[in-house]
Amino acid sequence: MTPYYPSRRTFLMTTLGLAAARTLQATPYQSLTAGQVIDRIKTNVGIPWREQTVDRLIAGTPELPVKGITSTMMATLDVLQRSAARGLNMVITHEPTYYSHQDRTEPIEQDSLYQLKRDFIQQHGMAVFHFHDHWHGRRPDGIATGMIRELGWEKNADPQNPRLFTFPETSLARFAQGMATKLNIKTMRVIGNPQMPVKRALASWGNVSLMPGIPYLAQADVLIVGETHEWELVEYVQDAIASGQKKALIIMGHLVSEQAGMKYCTEWLKTFIPEVPIEFMPAAEPYWRPDQPAK
Missing domain, CATH: 3.40.1390.30 (NIF3 (NGG1p interacting factor 3)-like)
Incomplete structure (x- = not known):
């Protein structure tokens, strides 16, 4: 049988193909990041982004890979725990995470509950984005x-x-x-x-x-x-x-009085973020009546 000797062109193409395959294997998958989610929100909200605003990343980093998104009225510890359990590691909240409209943490840095909540977010690799001013500023609100x-x-x-x-x-x-x-x-x-x-x-x-x-x-x-x-x-x-x-x-x-607005936000987010699951997570009504005790 006559031995097969590939042509110089065939050899070159095969070599390049193997090199490309090795490059793809060596390059990690580039997932959606928290910063990219925020950039898309800014692009799609329909109004100029304000310089003075409470709307910002409260926890996590822009580089954090996003596995799933929770849209909620308030990022309570309960909402954060339920989100983490469902693998949703970015929370978009309408109201503050740390008990003041501006999410100022200086007055509560020594508070044990603040520290517990902060540590839970960090330990579970989560990002929290405060989305208040521009969601109201959108037309229609x-x-x-x-x-x-x-x-x-x-x-x-x-x-x-x-x-x-x-x-x-x-x-x-x-x-x-x-x-x-x-x-x-x-x-x-x-x-x-x-x-x-x-x-x-x-x-x-x-x-x-x-x-x-x-x-x-x-x-x-x-x-x-x-x-x-x-x-x-x-x-x-x-x-x-x-x-x-x-x-x-x-x-x-x-x-x-605003919860359904973040339910609607969930649907809106899905129109331009197709890569990851997005779920609405209602925060629990905090009050109960004496004649109808909370369960």
Whole structure:
């Protein structure tokens, strides 16, 4: 049999192919990083990124490889533990991780609970991104969009004022109960006559101070908020009722008043981050009623 001697061209191509294969084997897979996720958020949120903002990486590094993402209203220790158990090592949270709006840790550096939470994040190789200002700044507001959708109020919204809603007339008690049922709220508080007719409601998700609370209340029968100072807006509404005005205030609780907005954020993130699983993880409502003890 005549021995086979490859041509110079065949030999060269084979050699190059083997070299390329070795290079591919030697090069580790380049996974999605926390920094890349944040860059995509900045690109897709639809508004310029602010210089002054609380929206930043609170824990972890931009180089951290992302295995999965949690979208949540609040990065509580419970949410972090559940995320780690599911292999989701990047948490995108609307509210702070370390108990202040700016996530300042200097005042609590010696606190044992802060240290436990910080160490848990580090030990499990996690990243936490605070996503507040730009999710609200998006048009339409991401939190408001999710809340309106969860309540089924799309057709009730005023085209000129996304906070204002008009409904067929019903009692305050029935209106509040409908909200509590749709959002599974255990500890909603209501100020006003339960039989008061409600047609117009104005919702301001999250925290609402005395101003703009007063002008908000003037536009509707009932003002809906997440939370407010009881010695300010609550007192004002009580005095308005005592003066003869037919007004009401619904206090949902901060967490439940914005939670569906981060559920919507989960769907939004999936439109431009296809590489890893993304899950919505609701934070637990912190309160319970004495007649309905927490389980």
